[in-house]
Amino acid sequence: MQYSSQSVAKPYFIAAIGLFAGQVLFGLIMGLQYVIGDFLFPAIPFNVARMVHTNLLIVWLLFGFMGAAYYMIPEETETELYSPKLAIAMFWVFLVAGAATILGYLLVPYATLAKFTGNDILETMGREFLEQPLITKVGIVVVALVFLFNLTMTMLRGRKTSISLVLMMGLWGLAVFFLFSFYNPHNLVLDKYFWWWVVHLWVEGVWELILGSLLAFVLIKVTGVDREVIEKWLYVIITLTLITGIIGTGHHYFWIGTPEYWQWWGSVFSALEPIPFFAMTVFAFNMVNRRRREHPNKAATLWALGTGVMSFLGAGVWGFLHTLAPVNYYTHGTQITAAHGHMAFYGAYAMVVLCIISYAMPILRGRAANSEKSQVMEMWAFWLMTVAMVFITLFLTAAGILQVWLQRYSSTPIPFMAAQDQVAIFYWLREGAGLMFLTGLVVYIISFFVGGESKARTA
Amino acid sequence: MSGTFTKSMARNIFYGGTVFFALLFIALTFDSMQTIPKRDNRANLTPAVVAGKKIWEVNNCIGCHTLLGEGAYFAPELGNVYKRRGPEFIKAWIQSQPTGAPGRRQMPNFHLTEQQLNDLVEFLKYTSEINTANWPPNIEG
Numbered sequence: 001m002q003y004s005s006q007s008v009a010k011p012y013f014i015a016a017i018g019l020f021a022g023q024v025l026f027g028l029i030m031g032l033q034y035v036i037g038d039f040l041f042p043a044i045p046f047n048v049a050r051m052v053h054t055n056l057l058i059v060w061l062l063f064g065f066m067g068a069a070y071y072m073i074p075e076e077t078e079t080e081l082y083s084p085k086l087a088i089a090m091f092w093v094f095l096v097a098g099a100a101t102i103l104g105y106l107l108v109p110y111a112t113l114a115k116f117t118g119n120d121i122l123e124t125m126g127r128e129f130l131e132q133p134l135i136t137k138v139g140i141v142v143v144a145l146v147f148l149f150n151l152t153m154t155m156l157r158g159r160k161t162s163i164s165l166v167l168m169m170g171l172w173g174l175a176v177f178f179l180f181s182f183y184n185p186h187n188l189v190l191d192k193y194f195w196w197w198v199v200h201l202w203v204e205g206v207w208e209l210i211l212g213s214l215l216a217f218v219l220i221k222v223t224g225v226d227r228e229v230i231e232k233w234l235y236v237i238i239t240l241t242l243i244t245g246i247i248g249t250g251h252h253y254f255w256i257g258t259p260e261y262w263q264w265w266g267s268v269f270s271a272l273e274p275i276p277f278f279a280m281t282v283f284a285f286n287m288v289n290r291r292r293r294e295h296p297n298k299a300a301t302l303w304a305l306g307t308g309v310m311s312f313l314g315a316g317v318w319g320f321l322h323t324l325a326p327v328n329y330y331t332h333g334t335q336i337t338a339a340h341g342h343m344a345f346y347g348a349y350a351m352v353v354l355c356i357i358s359y360a361m362p363i364l365r366g367r368a369a370n371s372e373k374s375q376v377m378e379m380w381a382f383w384l385m386t387v388a389m390v391f392i393t394l395f396l397t398a399a400g401i402l403q404v405w406l407q408r409y410s411s412t413p414i415p416f417m418a419a420q421d422q423v424a425i426f427y428w429l430r431e432g433a434g435l436m437f438l439t440g441l442v443v444y445i446i447s448f449f450v451g452g453e454s455k456a457r458t459a
Numbered sequence: 460m461s462g463t464f465t466k467s468m469a470r471n472i473f474y475g476g477t478v479f480f481a482l483l484f485i486a487l488t489f490d491s492m493q494t495i496p497k498r499d500n501r502a503n504l505t506p507a508v509v510a511g512k513k514i515w516e517v518n519n520c521i522g523c524h525t526l527l528g529e530g531a532y533f534a535p536e537l538g539n540v541y542k543r544r545g546p547e548f549i550k551a552w553i554q555s556q557p558t559g560a561p562g563r564r565q566m567p568n569f570h571l572t573e574q575q576l577n578d579l580v581e582f583l584k585y586t587s588e589i590n591t592a593n594w595p596p597n598i599e600g
Contacts (some may be wrong), residue, residue: 037562123513186512239473242476257589368553408599
């Protein structure tokens with residue numbers, strides 16, 4: 001570790017992994033509820049499990065992004081963090097607020113939670129992914145602002161690299177677009193229109209800046225390729241991301257009461273959205289092939305390459321699969337969407353966070369890389385989780401195609417639940433793949449506790 | 460990436476491209492705001508609909524159902540449920556939950572009053588009359 005204040009990243013990474021485990025467990029509960037409908041009912045109804053599953057995902061990724069930023073910014077700016085104390089304080093605020101929110105979901109009926117957390121003052125709850133109570137949303141804004149203040153102050157007095165600039169743009173964008181979660185008009189069409197300004201402009205916009213900069217940082221470290229080259233790639237990738245992704249928002253404006261010209265704008269621009277992901281894959285492989293050093297951390301390199309490939313498949317290919325308006329007319333809101341969502345989130349965001357953790361965590365623990373034994377285990381975890389996610393996606397895609405046929409496309413469409421019964425076999429298979437994912441996660445967590453001869457200590 | 464294409468050129472294209480497409484998006488949004496009133500059924504946005512939307516939200520209906528295709532995929536699409544089932548069926552259905560049928564997906568009972576049920580139905584009626592470019596493809600949603 002070059003700067004002692006980088007160590008504040010450690011609790012963020014640990015929390016991220018812990019919450020990730022929670023997310024996977026609730027995913028398995030939901031997966032089972034798809035086929036055994038009354039499983040854990042009424043203790044944990046599906047909607048509660050889903051809220052916990054998706055909100056934990058968002059929160060652990062945010063912990064990962066914050067940990068990454070606290071690790072990267074001092075090293076990039078070549079200066080200590082402005083205030084390590086503030087970073088630790090915000091860690092506890094965010095963790096306690098996050099845990100309280102999840103417990104609120106699980107222990108109190110949602111309507112009661114809404115009533116006692118100020119939803120009557122400003123109605124923001126009950127919208128997908130933005131289910132958090134008002135006080136939690138305000139808390140997120142406070143934590144984000146303090147976090148950004150801390151990092152921006154650090155940057156102002158240090159070296160300003162392209163990687164750190166892109167990272168900060170992504171993080172500021174994340175905070176700014178979250179503000180649209182406070183805008184919930186009574187008019188459903190407007191509600192949905194601006195809801196996407198949080199959801200789409202996050203995951204297909206500013207989050208990709210964060211993704212790109214994390215990946216670029218790790219690639220510089222593990223390959224030793226010239227910073228000029230890597231940063232040039234980074235700019236090219238994020239250019240492609242935003243010139244396709246911003247207007248690409250239109251692929252959500254096909255069927256929600258918005259003007260029909262969005263079918264053209266949305267289809268054309270979002271059809272180009274795989275390009276930046278493809279560029280990212282080429283980038284990762286290219287840099288690793290041109291490496292000027294053999295970094296002892298092979299696992300981190302594997303995660304970096306995996307992020308490129310899986311984000312291209314999940315976000316790029318599976319996104320393209322149903323993004324053209326004439327296709328989306330039939331697939332909108334089916335298991336096809338679920339398939340895409342799973343592989344895209346895992347391939348792009350979960351994997352890049354696991355990548356930076358893989359690179360940084362050994363250094364935070366005082367070594368350049370983990371022991372051979374530990375790395376082999378981590379790589380097993382990589383393959384188990386990644387292959388499991390491929391299968392989850394394939395099974396959901398199969399379920400989705402059948403669902404579309406039975407319920408939407410055939411000349412004698414059948415009701416939703418009748419179609420669900422027909423495709424149940426694929427939900428069972430998906431649950432099996434989910435158990436494989438859990439196995440991978442367990443192996444991943446164990447890999448942190450495996451000893452052996454570790455690679456050279458770093459300063 | 461040849462030597463003639465430098466990092467600063469890439470950076471300038473990034474800033475220029477981003478600003479251009481962000482402005483284009485804002486322009487399209489302004490235009491959408493002019494067109495949306497013709498499609499969003501705002502004439503029928505009554506106090507009952509507003510109250511119904513809140514009931515929809517505070518019971519996290521979106522956690523299982525889709526509404527105009529957005530939400531969870533565990534339970535049926537409700538954007539057109541008013542047309543598919545009609546008001547009385549919807550109310551009776553909500554009141555009779557959970558079915559308790561073994562192994563079947565269960566919907567909680569939200570203990571809604573008659574007034575709340577009526578408001579929720581009004582919200583679903585309003586939603587079903589939004590011009591969605593003929594989506595969903597058929598009445599099954």
